[in-house]
Amino acid sequence: MTNMQEPMPASDKLPARSVDAIEELSGTHPGKRRAHARGICAKGVFTPSGQAARLTFAAHLQQTPCEAIIRFSNSAADPASRDLMSPAKGMALQFQLPDGQGARGVESVQGEKPVISAVTAPVFVARTPESFLEMMLAARDMTRRGDSIKDRLKGMLQLFPHAAEALTSISSLKPPASFASVPYYSIHAFYFVDENGRRRPVKYEWIPDAEEAHLPLIKAAVSSKDYLEDELRDRLGTSPIGFTLRLTLGEEWDPVDDCTARWPSNRETLEAGHLFIVELIEEPDGLVMDPTVTGPGIELTPDPILNFRHDAYAVSFERRQKGI
Numbered sequence: 654m655t656n657m658q659e660p661m662p663a664s665d666k667l668p669a670r671s672v673d674a675i676e677e678l679s680g681t682h683p684g685k686r687r688a689h690a691r692g693i694c695a696k697g698v699f700t701p702s703g704q705a706a707r708l709t710f711a712a713h714l715q716q717t718p719c720e721a722i723i724r725f726s727n728s729a730a731d732p733a734s735r736d737l738m739s740p741a742k743g744m745a746l747q748f749q750l751p752d753g754q755g756a757r758g759v760e761s762v763q764g765e766k767p768v769i770s771a772v773t774a775p776v777f778v779a780r781t782p783e784s785f786l787e788m789m790l791a792a793r794d795m796t797r798r799g800d801s802i803k804d805r806l807k808g809m810l811q812l813f814p815h816a817a818e819a820l821t822s823i824s825s826l827k828p829p830a831s832f833a834s835v836p837y838y839s840i841h842a843f844y845f846v847d848e849n850g851r852r853r854p855v856k857y858e859w860i861p862d863a864e865e866a867h868l869p870l871i872k873a874a875v876s877s878k879d880y881l882e883d884e885l886r887d888r889l890g891t892s893p894i895g896f897t898l899r900l901t902l903g904e905e906w907d908p909v910d911d912c913t914a915r916w917p918s919n920r921e922t923l924e925a926g927h928l929f930i931v932e933l934i935e936e937p938d939g940l941v942m943d944p945t946v947t948g949p950g951i952e953l954t955p956d957p958i959l960n961f962r963h964d965a966y967a968v969s970f971e972r973r974q975k976g977i
């Protein structure tokens with residue numbers, strides 16, 4: 654059980670306390686991201702289809718191709734964790750909009766580089782930052798007690814029934830054959846804003862060009878610790894890697910403040926563009942894939958987890974920059 658004696662911190666302390674709690678669960682790894690610690694960066698080109706232009710004036714979703722930096726990652730907070738042991742994978746992308754590039758007369762903000770952050774699970778485990786912190790503390794206590802993975806999952810489901818869909822979805826994820834062979838979901842909804850100020854809630858999904866493929870557990874178990882990075886290098890040498898950016902358009906009544914909930918599966922979708930991965934690169938200095946950086950034409954929904962991520966990522970960035 655969570656140690657309920659620990660008072661919940663005031664909201665201004667919550668980002669630091671949440672990052673502390675991740676460290677208490679997974680250890681402190683100096684200089685590394687406090688989640689998704691191990692990853693590999695690539696350069697790509699995103700070519701918008703123009704189909705999203707009726708919904709948003711965002712510069713990167715009009716007609717002009719745009720360079721992008723992509724980071725594929727293991728979700729574990731421990732960089733030494735084997736690819737096999739961290740079921741969810743991340744794909745974060747930062748559009749490299751040239752400063753001042755206009756779209757229908759709208760200037761992109763100097764230095765503002767929109768981000769799409771996505772993972773291989775369609776929903777998140779917590780609806781609020783407070784609940785996320787409680788979950789981390791509960792997981793820490795179960796780990797310290799030496800509970801088995803099965804017992805931890807059972808305990809978490811009992812304590813946090815709202816997390817059932819995410820926990821079930823994450824625990825049933827199979828090891829991907831490649832970072833390039835699985836779909837990635839933004840989980841959160843964002844508002845797309847058109848030239849007349851009309852807003853429409855939208856969720857993102859990256860659909861791989863490659864056929865969806867997973868490894869049998871036995872094969873993943875004997876693969877190297879970072880087999881996904883090796884595979885990406887090999888694959889890039891032999892065939893192109895691409896993803897389609899699919900948008901799901903929400904209705905007015907679909908929840909935009911609850912990232913534990915999916916929208917109904919019959920919502921309209923459209924293909925907003927296509928990403929080609931060009932080459933692997935060293936991670937650029939100061940890279941923070943902050944999903945609250947959307948650029949003009951896209952706004953944040955009131956989702957408390959989405960809004961919280963800005964401060965939590967700033968805490969992690971500050972610590973890793975200081976090498977602590």
Ligand code: HEM
Nearest residue numbers: 686687688689724743745770771772777785942965969970
């Ligand atoms: C309470 C909610 C969350 C917390 C506290 C949290 C925490 C973190 C932290 C500390 C980092 C490292 C940031 C850095 O140093 O740059 C990170 C990275 C990441 N998170 Fe979250 N996260 C949360 C929710 C989510 C959700 C809902 C998603 C789903 C899309 C997500 C996807 C990612 C990805 C893909 C990365 C790697 C980014 C990169 O490659 O630079 N996170 N998270």
